Amino acid sequence: MKVVTSVLNGFRSFVVQLPRLHKILLLLAALILSGALVSPSSSAPERIRKSIELPLSLSDAEAAQALPAPEVLVAAGQDAEPEHEQSYIVRKGDTLSKIFEVFRIPQATMYKLLEADLDVLALDTIRPGHRLEFDFNDKQLLTRFTFKSGLTYKVVFSREKVGSFEVKEHIAKGQWRREVFAGEVHGSFHLSAKKAGTTLAEAYSITTLLKERVKFRRDARAGDKFQVVVSRQYVKDQPTGNSKVEGFRYQGKTRTLSAFLFNESYYDEKGRSLEKAFQRIPLKKRYRISSSFNPRRRHPITKKIRPHNGTDFPLRIGTPVLSAGDGVVSRVIRHRYAGLYIEIKHGYKYRTRYLHLSKALVRKGQKVSRGQRIALSGNSGRSTGPHLHYEFHINNRPVNPMTAKIPVVKTIASSKKGAFRQQVARQSKLMQQLQAEQAVARVAENDAP
Numbered sequence: 001m002k003v004v005t006s007v008l009n010g011f012r013s014f015v016v017q018l019p020r021l022h023k024i025l026l027l028l029a030a031l032i033l034s035g036a037l038v039s040p041s042s043s044a045p046e047r048i049r050k051s052i053e054l055p056l057s058l059s060d061a062e063a064a065q066a067l068p069a070p071e072v073l074v075a076a077g078q079d080a081e082p083e084h085e086q087s088y089i090v091r092k093g094d095t096l097s098k099i100f101e102v103f104r105i106p107q108a109t110m111y112k113l114l115e116a117d118l119d120v121l122a123l124d125t126i127r128p129g130h131r132l133e134f135d136f137n138d139k140q141l142l143t144r145f146t147f148k149s150g151l152t153y154k155v156v157f158s159r160e161k162v163g164s165f166e167v168k169e170h171i172a173k174g175q176w177r178r179e180v181f182a183g184e185v186h187g188s189f190h191l192s193a194k195k196a197g198t199t200l201a202e203a204y205s206i207t208t209l210l211k212e213r214v215k216f217r218r219d220a221r222a223g224d225k226f227q228v229v230v231s232r233q234y235v236k237d238q239p240t241g242n243s244k245v246e247g248f249r250y251q252g253k254t255r256t257l258s259a260f261l262f263n264e265s266y267y268d269e270k271g272r273s274l275e276k277a278f279q280r281i282p283l284k285k286r287y288r289i290s291s292s293f294n295p296r297r298r299h300p301i302t303k304k305i306r307p308h309n310g311t312d313f314p315l316r317i318g319t320p321v322l323s324a325g326d327g328v329v330s331r332v333i334r335h336r337y338a339g340l341y342i343e344i345k346h347g348y349k350y351r352t353r354y355l356h357l358s359k360a361l362v363r364k365g366q367k368v369s370r371g372q373r374i375a376l377s378g379n380s381g382r383s384t385g386p387h388l389h390y391e392f393h394i395n396n397r398p399v400n401p402m403t404a405k406i407p408v409v410k411t412i413a414s415s416k417k418g419a420f421r422q423q424v425a426r427q428s429k430l431m432q433q434l435q436a437e438q439a440v441a442r443v444a445e446n447d448a449p
């Protein structure tokens with residue numbers, strides 16, 4: 001931690017040299033800043049936090065001019081030994097190895113972390129703004145490494161006695177709050193929905209959900225009415241950006257539509273499923289399975305107990321790999337151990353991963369449909385032989401792809417139909433009320449002189 005320590009020391013001597021009044025003012029500024037950090041109502045804290053993070057490459061002179069982090073000031077003021085924990089906010093252009101180099105973490109340790117990461121594949125997703133935390137022991141040995149993405153996702157790597165790392169994923173549940181919006185189409189549906197109060201992501205999830213039934217660009221007319229019920233996630237009153245559309249109604253000149261989320265699946269108001277099914281195996285035909293999903297497997301190479309989060313199919317290199325369902329490619333990444341791999345998101349609930357590929361046939365962000373060729377199988381990364389490792393995740397947890405309950409349902413069980421009808425009626429009433437109130441508001445606006 002030489003760099004950060006020298007920044008600290010540099011700052012300490014800078015503070016010592018200051019006249020007393022300046023010290024008090026600085027301390028005051030720090031208190032105001034740290035006050036702003038805990039204020040729940042403002043949306044600024046995240047920005048402030050980022051802007052006061054000390055760049056690692058600063059020289060002492062530059063550091064003296066830079067705005068110090070409040071905790072640094074307090075530590076200097078009390079002359080206390082700084083805690084072992086060091087943190088870093090990822091910046092544009094950073095790579096994991098670059099960051100680790102700055103923190104004087106040996107490459108061998110980074111490989112151990114990447115090895116543990118194979119179970120969660122979190123380290124590939126590091127982007128500017130993400131927070132990394134490092135804990136060292138007295139011998140400057142990395143004992144714990146934490147990766148935080150947003151308000152809800154955290155992965156902790158803890159050093160085991162044998163020199164490898166144990167990995168644990170933490171996903172905060174937060175609170176989900178329901179909100180209702182109503183609006184009229186003027187221009188594109190997406191922008192009209194945004195104007196009504198939804199986010200663009202929510203608007204896109206509606207058009208994606210209904211893409212088999214309607215082409216808004218072609219079918220929407222000015223003046224068409226729509227209502228949306230969304231559930232949004234908050235952690236300590238801060239929106240996390242996670243949300244799901246729970247209900248949607250559309251009264252158009254050419255089309256009427258509806259979609260309701262019930263037991264984690266979408267149906268129209270009559271209870272007909274809006275989802276397409278997955279195919280069980282992401283290959284053209286059924287192949288032999290060489291290793292099954294197993295939460296407690298002894299790894300064939302490392303001999304350690306590690307979960308096997310997927311199903312392995314031994315395949316000749318170059319065998320076409322198909323998307324298991326409709327979705328969007330969320331990752332095409334080369335990982336030291338997973339090799340070239342692809343991840344596809346199928347709505348907010350499901351995702352699939354395809355590891356050890358030889359060639360990707362799709363790019364990140366691309367929409368794919370079930371059965372589409374997305375890659376050629378291979379033997380990349382750490383692998384005992386040419387094979388496809390296939391993972392299926394439900395709500396961010398790997399499940400056995402061969403036995404998991406995946407959507408093939410087309411109707412709601414008759415025992416649940418009553419509950420579904422009640423939910424549709426309740427949400428529809430809310431939507432109609434809001435639409436009527438907005439109509440009244442608009443009339444009032446038009447009457448105004």
Ligand SMILES: [Zn+2]
Pocket residue numbers: 291308310311312388389390
């Ligand atoms: Zn495998």
